[in-house]
Structures are given as C-alpha cells and as structure tokens.
Amino acid sequence: MRFHLPRPRLLAFGPLHVVFPMVALLLALFGYAAFQTAAQNFRLAEERRAVETEIHELRTRQAELEGLREYLLSDEYVEAVARSEFGLVYPGETEVVVDTPLSEELGRQPGERWWEVLFDR
Numbered sequence: 001m002r003f004h005l006p007r008p009r010l011l012a013f014g015p016l017h018v019v020f021p022m023v024a025l026l027l028a029l030f031g032y033a034a035f036q037t038a039a040q041n042f043r044l045a046e047e048r049r050a051v052e053t054e055i056h057e058l059r060t061r062q063a064e065l066e067g068l069r070e071y072l073l074s075d076e077y078v079e080a081v082a083r084s085e086f087g088l089v090y091p092g093e094t095e096v097v098v099d100t101p102l103s104e105e106l107g108r109q110p111g112e113r114w115w116e117v118l119f120d121r
Contacts, residue, residue: 071077082088089095 087095
C-alpha cells in the first residue's frame, strides 16, 4: 500500500485578497485621523475655557481698577488725603491732635507660642 501525500495547493490570489487589506488599511488611517481630530478638538476646547476664564478675571480686575481710579480722582479722596497727610482744614475748622502714650500690648515675640502669652510663661 502506497501512501500518497496530498499535493500542496497554491493559494489562489484574487482581487479580494488585494481589496480587503487596502480597505482595512484605509479604515485604520481614517480611524487614526478621526482620533487625532477629536484629541485636538478637546485640547482646543480646554484652551478656550482657560482663555475665557482669564478674560473674565481681567475684566473684573479692570472694573476694580476703574472704580479705584474714579475714587482717586474724586474730591472726596483729595480732601481725605489733604486732611490726613497734610493736616489741612477748611476755614473756620480747628484741627485737634490727640497725643496718647504708647500702650504696652500683650504681643507675641518671634518663636513664642500663643498660650505662653496668655498664661505668662
């Protein structure tokens, strides 16, 4: 009895064998491009939120500075500075200067604990 080994068949190479790998490659490329676009959109949205927050903070700061500027240009501020810094008074007013001795307040020394001040230690 003789055994016959089956003759190896050559693979049939047809158009589907070329089309399927190309389709798979194109799908992978489109998927990668879609992922990159989504990641870039996410980064841009984060950056936009950060910039909008900064704009809001800067506008708030600008409003505060404009309010301060208006106060500094007001007659009320000029009068307060003239009275406190230069001791000026309106005609008919009398300036009174109160001179008090310095009081010895309980204060902490550097490195001293708060309870040591309270309990005289």
